[in-house]
Amino acid sequence: MPIPLVNSIASWFLKKRISQIEHFLKNPNEVQLELLVNLLSTAKKTEIGKQYDFTTITDYKTFTERIPVTTYEDIQPMIERSRKGESNIFWPKPIKWFAKSSGTTNAKSKFIPVSDDSLEYCHYAASKDLLCMYLNNNPGAQLFNGKSLRLGGSKELYEQNGTYYGDLSAILIDNLPLWAEFSSTPSSKVSLMGDWEVKIDAIIKESLRENVTSLAGVPSWMLVLMNEVLEQTQKANLFEVWPNLEAYFHGGVSFAPYEEQYRNLLPSDTFKYYEIYNASEGFFAIQDRNNSDELLLMLDYGIFYEFIPMDTFHTPDQKVIPLSDVEVGQNYAVVITTNGGLWRYMIGDTIRFTSVDPYRVKVTGRTKHHINVFGEELIIENAEDALRRVCVATKSKIVEYTAGPIFMHNGEKGAHEWIIEFKKAPENIDEFAFLLDEALQNINSDYEAKRFNNMTLNSLKLNVARPGLFYDWLKKKDKLGGQHKIPRLSNQRLYLDELLQMNT
DSSP, X not given: OOHHHHHHHHHHHHXXXXXXXXXXXXXXXXXXXXXXXXXXXXXXXXXXXXXXXXXXXXXXXXXXXXXXXXXXXXXXXXXXXXXXXXXXXXXXXXXXXXXXXXXXXXXXXXXXXXXXXXXXXXXXXXXXXXXXXXXXXXXTOOGGGSEEEEEOOSSOOEEETTEEEEOHHHHHHHTOOHHHHHTEESOHHHHXXXXXXXXXXXXXXXXXXXXXXXEEEOHHHHHHHHHHHHHHHTOSSGGGTOTTOOEEEEESSOSXXXXXHHHHHSOOSSOEEEEEEEETTXXXXXXXXXXXXXXXXXXXXXXXXXEXXXXXXXXXXXXXXXXXXXXXXXXXXXXXXXXXXXXXEEEEEEEEEEEETTEEEEEEEESSOXXXXXXXXXXXXXXXXXXXXXXXXXXXXXXXXXXXXXXXXXXXXXEEEEEEEEEEOOSOHHHHHHHHHHHHHHHOHHHHXXXXXXSSBXXXXXXXXXXXXXXXXXXXXXXXXXXXXXXXXXXXXXXXHHHHHHOO
8 A cells, every 4th residue: 555545544534533532532521421321231231231230220320339349350250251152241242352461369360351342442443543643743754654663462372262362462463454464564473473582583584674663562572672673783773773763652561761771772852752551451541742751541442430549449438439530649549341341340550640631640550569660560469479389398488578670771681679588598599589580480471471581581689688677677767567568569679779778
């Protein structure tokens, strides 16, 4: 298809979509309530629709009174039935795809249902909207004069009982519409390769022949690819490889730890960075302005939003509120009802609203302690389970511990760094560290993927704390007793560095 024709089609779609976006900007709460009514009507004859009698739910108040807020553990049995081929459980249309993501307390991995509706009206709609907003803000953009180098998941799709599961990015690539396939590199065949080392070479081999005008992917994985491109080509920066590069579209993990390295590899004041907020459950918000760290909440993707103020989260006073009741500056846990069949589902993310006219947000973290600097989504349950297993194996006992990231720097890989105070130390600390790293991989599939052949993460670093270190640290902060606890996992190094400095 000739480039001018592509640009003409893109321009037509851009104008049409901008008017739709303007509609939900002017009428956000009306759009959300109408969406909720449509979801309930669509699913009224499903198993869950009959269980809660969707046909008689006519307002938001009844919706909240009748349907409980759920977690993955609550609905896992229904998801497993759906994965085995049962239909009409939580969505009327057959669900063929399940996005595999990091595990919960009860399982190594979660399998999030992805319906045809959510693929079309959420996932792919968000990809088009991201381009739409970028082009609207940058009229001289030449994206369609070349191709987007996309970097998807490192795992292929697997079939089981007539349904398919794998990384969300693999599902999206496998179902790409023609317009996206035409404008992307590498080919779907290469993108879906399972062996990362073979795949990265194949990506580079294909993409070096192309006029790459944009990059798209998770920051940690993309950084590995970019460094390998420069290693193979012996170029100083990415513009020497692809002179027409103009934008990087990213999401999945915080970009902040990588920003300096990206600017070193892409030394230009005019190069644009655009962020999208997405998860296996759906795409939620998009950066709609140049040089902004705020994301516009998208209200017409088939997702109805609710929020739990974090100051009431998991307390007897916990409350759930609709979008119309949120306030700027407050931290909220996100609850979603979707066209993928999730009903009042807590995704585990926390966000803060920076604006309510329009609704713009920043992602602030997770409802639980975690490390997700590299897309590994290591949660507290993973850490506790791994430590328990290793302590049994090494006949050791732990008093306290904390862990944080070692950020990528100057081409060096990232890693996790731990500091552990032992009540009974293992005979061999190096063996303990090895077994802990191995246990974390066995428990958490995302950590396992990032550790594969040390491509993104090196093995963890373990420091042994002196006796009383954590007590002294809490005492120094006047946090002895009461509800004060050691922060187990963190995306930053603040606690870790303070403890290491005191560990003498």
